[in-house]
Amino acid sequence: MDNVVVLKSNNQIKGLFTIIRNKDTRREDFVFYSDRLIRLLVEEGLNCLPFEEKTVITPTGAEYKGVSFASKICGVSIIRAGESMEIGLRAVCKHIKIGKILIQRDESTKLPHLMYVKLPHDIANRQVLLLDPMLATGGTVVKAVDVLIENGVKEENIVFINLIASPEGIKFFSSKYPKIKIVTGEIDGSLNEEKYIIPGIGDFGNRYFT
Ligand code: URA
Secondary structure, eight states, X not given: OTTEEEOOOOHHHHHHHHHHHOXXXXXXXXXXXXXXXXXXXXXXXXXXXXXXXXXXXOTTSOEEEEEEESSXXXXXXXXXXXXXXXXXXHHHSTTOOEXXXXXXXXXXXXXXXXXXXXXXXXXXXXXXXXXXXXXXXXXXXXXXXXXXXXXXXXXXXXXXXXXEXXXXXXXXXXXXXXXXXXXXXXXXXXXXXXXXXXXXXXXXXXXXXX
């Protein structure tokens, strides 16, 4: 699928995933090595944004024909696990504005329900890096994008940054929002009956925050 970018695997990246996927990894190490992977994903996500040509003069007096971002950017994290990715985003983009969306499943209807939203006031004029480490069924991220679109963001101006995805989640999300780039670290085998990703990582939010 051309809307999906998977981090190019090598032993270094595989090694980081091996640490964070291990059930015996202590929280401190889980956070440290997740942060390292998230930072790489953010860098990859930034590469999906539009650039324009920019020429600068170097200290030698010569021209360097380079590029710079074509538009303002912001982040939006999906609470709670997505908040873990804010550190990686801030490490790479100084002073970046970051909005938040909280979505919870309504236990009676089983549908994702918007509980809280706070977005930069000019989000409609920005490229948006949407943050959530786990893409399981895709229900939550689809609802989050619905909210962004209602707030004037264009579908093609969103990049979804994600650590581990399920094939089901990618298929569902891409069918709803085919113009959104998904940048992910690894695509796993499937979902189990409880909708956990397999082999997965367990509950990312619990492992990162508690
Ligand atoms: N959220 C998680 O934290 N883990 C999963 O496997 C799926 C959703």
